[in-house]
Amino acid sequence: MSSYVRDWTRNCMSDDRINILYFSSFGTLKGGGQKSLYHLVARLDKKKFHPVVLLPAEEDLAQKLRELNIDVVIQTLPSVISFNLLPGFNAFFSLLRLIKKHRIDLIHTDGPRNTFYAGIAAKLKRIPLVWHVRASNRDRFDSILTLFPAKIILVANSLRSRFSGIERDDRFITIYNGVNPAEFVKVSSSDQIKESLGIEESSLLITVFARIEPLKGQKYLIEACGSILSGLQKFHIFFAGEITDKEYQRECLDLAESLNIKERIVFEGFRTDISNILNRTDIVVMPSLFEAFPRAVIEGMAAGKAVIATDVGGTAEAVEEGITGFVVPPEDPAALAEKILLLAGDRETRRKMGESGRLRAEKLFSIEENLRKTEWVYHELLGR
Numbered sequence: 001m002s003s004y005v006r007d008w009t010r011n012c013m014s015d016d017r018i019n020i021l022y023f024s025s026f027g028t029l030k031g032g033g034q035k036s037l038y039h040l041v042a043r044l045d046k047k048k049f050h051p052v053v054l055l056p057a058e059e060d061l062a063q064k065l066r067e068l069n070i071d072v073v074i075q076t077l078p079s080v081i082s083f084n085l086l087p088g089f090n091a092f093f094s095l096l097r098l099i100k101k102h103r104i105d106l107i108h109t110d111g112p113r114n115t116f117y118a119g120i121a122a123k124l125k126r127i128p129l130v131w132h133v134r135a136s137n138r139d140r141f142d143s144i145l146t147l148f149p150a151k152i153i154l155v156a157n158s159l160r161s162r163f164s165g166i167e168r169d170d171r172f173i174t175i176y177n178g179v180n181p182a183e184f185v186k187v188s189s190s191d192q193i194k195e196s197l198g199i200e201e202s203s204l205l206i207t208v209f210a211r212i213e214p215l216k217g218q219k220y221l222i223e224a225c226g227s228i229l230s231g232l233q234k235f236h237i238f239f240a241g242e243i244t245d246k247e248y249q250r251e252c253l254d255l256a257e258s259l260n261i262k263e264r265i266v267f268e269g270f271r272t273d274i275s276n277i278l279n280r281t282d283i284v285v286m287p288s289l290f291e292a293f294p295r296a297v298i299e300g301m302a303a304g305k306a307v308i309a310t311d312v313g314g315t316a317e318a319v320e321e322g323i324t325g326f327v328v329p330p331e332d333p334a335a336l337a338e339k340i341l342l343l344a345g346d347r348e349t350r351r352k353m354g355e356s357g358r359l360r361a362e363k364l365f366s367i368e369e370n371l372r373k374t375e376w377v378y379h380e381l382l383g384r
Helices: 005-009 032-043 062-066 088-102 112-127 158-162 188-197 218-226 246-256 274-280 295-302 333-344 347-365 365-381
Strands: 018-023 050-054 071-074 106-109 130-132 149-156 170-173 204-209 237-240 265-269 283-286 306-310 326-327
Touching: 005 062, 018 112, 018 365, 032 050, 032 062, 032 106, 032 295, 032 365, 050 062, 088 112, 106 112, 106 365, 112 130, 130 170, 149 158, 149 365, 170 246, 188 274, 204 218, 204 274, 204 295, 218 237, 218 246, 218 333, 237 274, 246 265, 274 295, 283 295, 283 333, 295 306, 295 347, 306 333, 306 347, 333 347
Parallel strands: 018 050, 018 106, 050 071, 106 130, 130 149, 149 170, 204 237, 204 283, 237 265, 283 306, 306 326
Antiparallel strands: none
C-alpha cells in the first residue's frame, strides 16, 4: 500500500468523501481552461468528492462556483522569482493551513506557479498532486515542476513532447477537454444574431472564437478572405473574443480596409452566448499560431459546424481531416482561402461535416467522458 493511500485512509475515517483542492491560474470564465475547470467541479459526484477551489481573484468564476455551493478561496500566489521572499513564505504557509482546515486528500493544479507552491505543500503533507497541463509551450521551471505531481494530465497527446525528458509514460494521461453537446441545441433567439449585426440572411457567416491578439492569427483569416472576393461575394467574419491587444485589432482592421473587406468584419468582443452564435454560423475557423487543445474547435463540432483549424497543438487530434473539417498549416492564408471557398460553395458538405463533428464530439469530447477519466485518476492515486 502506497504512503498516499495509507495517509488518505487515516484522514478520511470520519468522512468517506475525497476532499480535493483545485487551483486555477485565472479567476475569469473567459478562458477555455477555466471553463473546463468549472464544468469538471460542477459535475463531480458530490457524494464522493468535496471540491475546494482556490482562485487568484474575485471574478465571475468565483460567483458561478458559489452558486453551486462550491467552496471558493481567493488567494494570490506571488511570483516564484522575487527578491522579497516574505510574500512567498506567507502564501505557502497559508496553503498549509488551508489543506489542514479542509482535510485535503488530493491537489489538482493547472499552471506552473500554483503547481510550484502546491507541489511543495503536497510533498510536506504527503498527499498526491495532479498537474493539469493546458499549454504546449515549455516553462523554464518544467524540470523542477515535474518533481511534484503523482500524475500529469495532458489535454492532448501532442503535449507529451513538452516533457520529452521524462521517459516514464505511466506518469501521464491524456484527457481531452469536455463539452456538453446539449448546450448547443438550436434555440429561437439564435435566429436574431445576423439581424442584430446587420448581416444579410444569405451571407456566409465565418466565426472565430478567440482573444484578439497576434498568436490567435486573425489577420491570416482576413488576408485569406480578401483573396477570394471574386469567388465569394457574400460573407462576413465574426470575431468573438476579448480584445486584449487593441493595436493588433487596428492592424487587422487596416488590413481589411486595404483588401476592401472592412465592412465585412465584425469585432464583437467577449460574448457569453456562444451557442446562439454557433447556431447561426456557417463555418468555424481557428487560425491560431499556437494552441494546446482549443475549446472553440470542439464547441464548433458539438454545434454541428464544419471546422477549419490550423495544425497547432492537439487540433489535428480533434478535427478528423476531410470528415469533420480541415486542418491547414498556420500562417498560410492561401490554404485557409482554399478550404473556405470549398465549404462556402457546398452546403451539403458543410452539413455532413457538421453532423460528423457533432457525433465525434459526443463520443470523444463530452464532459461525461472527461469527468469519468478524471475521477478514475483520483481513485487510482488514492487506492479506491
